[in-house]
Amino acid sequence: MEETQNTKKLDHKTLSHSFHLWFWGALTCFSQEHMQTFGYMSSMLPILKKLYPNHDDQVDAIHAYTAFFNTNPMLGTVIIGITASMEEARANGKDIDGGTINDMRAGLMGPIAGIGDSLIDGTLIPILLGISLGMSSGGSPVGAIFYIIVWVLIAYFGQRLLYFRGYSLGDKAVGFLVGKQGSAVRHAISIIGSMVVGGVLASWVNVTTSLRLRGANGKVFLNLQSKLDSIFPGLLTVAVTFFCWWLMAKRHVSAIWTMLILVAISLVGVLLGFFNPGLSY
Known part of the structure; x- marks a missing residue:
């Protein structure tokens, strides 16, 4: 009974605060040397303050997040959620240290970046842009408004879902992204993306030649x-x-x-x- 009472648990408000810091500040102080390190560190501050009331413990814990970090900002949100889960387990005496957390981040940020860049930047965004271009014919602003609203909604609620899924499932959350089910979903979406890009190509790209060959009488024969x-x-x-x-x-x-x-x-x-x-x- 005493163990249950002493168990440290992250509440929804703290997790939501952490998520919003990542959503708005993933690229904070972005540089070629640190990339997303400081954005990651910022998102973990509410977690550490909640789990470690003692300031010295917070300072010790924050060192785990000073290492280089860079991944796809949108899909990489799942890593932040997993980290929050691992940090909670560490605060409750589990056999997890800063090195374990860094190993998890280093092992996931590459695969997640590859999946996210192809799925989000290479598929989702071209699909949305293709639809928006079709709605913007004749100079209509509807396409631009559609893209802004839909992208913001997908980015926010998609990242929020990934963050809390990562927290609730821990390292199991990555299984879907890199496993067979994830591969099938990405393959299906890539096919749809190719179709949309092909439709955009046929509708908006038009290359023609004006070359005409004339005979001695000045008439065009070719x-x-x-x-x-x-x-x-x-x-x-x-x-x-x-x-x-x-x-x-x-x-x-x-x-x-x-x-x-x-x-x-x-x-x-x-x-x-x-x-x-x-x-x-």
């Missing part, structure tokens, strides 16, 4: 774009898309350099008469 459309409509669009994919995925060219290359190709194409921007001076 309209290259018409010939391409009769053989493979949208061939130039597909070619440019695969060219950009080849640059970034195979040659590891950054997005900025890829855009500069496209600008250079466009300028040369206009000078040679292959492209017509339709400008008048």
